[in-house]
Amino acid sequence: MDCCQCQGIEGFFNEREAARSLKKYRRDGPARSTRVLLDALRASPVEGATLLDIGGGIGAIPLDLLSVGVTSATDVDASSAYIAAARAEAARQGFGDRMAYQHGNFVALAPTIAPADIVTLDRVICCYHDVHALVQASASKARRLYGLVYPRDSWFSGALSAVANTLFRLRKNPFRIFAHRTSTIDSLLRNAGLERRFQRNVGLWRVAIYARP
């Protein structure tokens, strides 16, 4: 892949990490912040909708929404190990024929990706350096709803990312995490014509839903 961070993502979200996430998902279900996002999305009618899940990991969001009437879902992920795990889990749950997968950096692939009724980015924005490009490109694909989970503004998130990035740098690991500001994300989404309909803090995370009026 083209960018340094994408090479870091491929190395960090590797087969071992994908297997660990899948095991946890099978044992406990979606993470708490993901469950809050799913409940907030399901508060609107989702039957018959299409879904674009960017950075979907092992696929907790499409698996849940396909089970309540979303017709088809596309997962675009920069980690080939996560794509393989998501594909295997969707087949195991009987949703394989309603899922499509694309491996790569969503920002680079965006011109080739079709719009969807619902777009989701669950804990993805914090893994990408260019918040403007990622949010603008993904928002442009959302016909109705845009759901996201990202680190909320706090001194703790800033400190955590600084410590983690120092460790990555010392280990010569190109992966970095980013505590992008809520005000930046919010204004990018408003400029893209979306209105905020829901927001809640869940631990270190902020869960938000935007809609096209």
Ligand SMILES: C[S@@+](CC[C@H](N)C(=O)[O-])C[C@H]1O[C@@H](n2cnc3c(N)ncnc32)[C@H](O)[C@@H]1O
């Ligand atoms: C922390 S994981 C979250 C996975 C899943 N959404 C969840 O919440 O369990 C971040 C995911 O975003 C993906 N990702 C980050 N930046 C991306 C980009 N620019 N294009 C595609 N995928 C990206 C990574 O490959 C990884 O699967």
